[in-house]
Amino acid sequence: MTERDQRRSTCPISAALEVVGDRWTLLIVRDMIFGGARTYRDLLAAPEGIATNILANRLARMQALGILTSLPDPQDGRRMIYRLTPKGLDLLPVLMGLSTWGARYEGGIAPEGVLEAWMEDPKAFVTRVQAAQAAD
Amino acid sequence: MTERDQRRSTCPISAALEVVGDRWTLLIVRDMIFGGARTYRDLLAAPEGIATNILANRLARMQALGILTSLPDPQDGRRMIYRLTPKGLDLLPVLMGLSTWGARYEGGIAPEGVLEAWMEDPKAFVTRVQAAQAAD
DNA sequence: CATTATAACTTGCTAAGCGCAAGCGATTCT
DNA sequence: AGAATCGCTTGCGCTTAGCAAGTTATAATG
Structure with a gap:
């Protein structure tokens, strides 16, 4: 069962809030757009202080929802590079x-x-x- | 200590999310603007199904934050009438x-x-x- | 005038989400 | 080879959300 199937209503505001209506998702988008954040570490540096487990969870969720993509840094095998999709940028x-x-x-x-x-x-x-x- | 004193950052996005970044506040505003909801019962009828204790809590909080006001209905002493302030309407x-x-x-x-x-x-x-x- | 219904909550309990601290495997730097 | 760094994961306690039932005050009904 997908997240979409358990949607609580057909209202587009409600639908959007089910995706971005939490404490962190929009702040991550903010840091990627305005702060140029591209890595896990960049995002951990947010002034609000996101916890490591929450950040990992949100990145996985946002990727599953098509808001961002990730790929390993060709320059450094330890590092992952995150980028917003058009959906995320929107x-x-x-x-x-x-x-x-x-x-x-x-x-x-x-x-x-x-x-x-x-x-x-x-x-x-x-x-x-x-x-x-x-x-x- | 006010809610404002414990603000996590000076970012206006973060500040706004501390007020409206939960599951219900914006849906209540939606129902008041687009659904013409004015009473507790109107709001309970939201298609997403808010719990009674959460609704009471949110109404009190939103009132404290200046997003809405309440007054007893002159026609019916049981009923409270809620209205958005300019801040809420904004x-x-x-x-x-x-x-x-x-x-x-x-x-x-x-x-x-x-x-x-x-x-x-x-x-x-x-x-x-x-x-x-x-x-x- | 007594009864029933309705409006707006409140209370108690359980479940889910958040937050802190510590740890771990895979690189990369020295 | 050893130390540092990166991106996580795990465990645990706390806070918030959600469900069901109960309460008080006012209003409608017979």
């Missing part, structure tokens, strides 16, 4: 929605210029960030 | 981001025309939905 608007709200109501502080660029022209912002991901 | 873009993603990648189905209207003109959509909330 969570950017969700991140920006949260970011806008968190900055407005919860005193969060986004990197200089990011929210401004997003609010000015969301589509151009997404295109620019996604191009930057593809580049490196 | 979660609409987050909901729509999740909805767009959930429909695209997870097979969720939004009510006819909603996603189209959002993608066509997000600002106008938000204005329209918020006006509808204020009206009733």
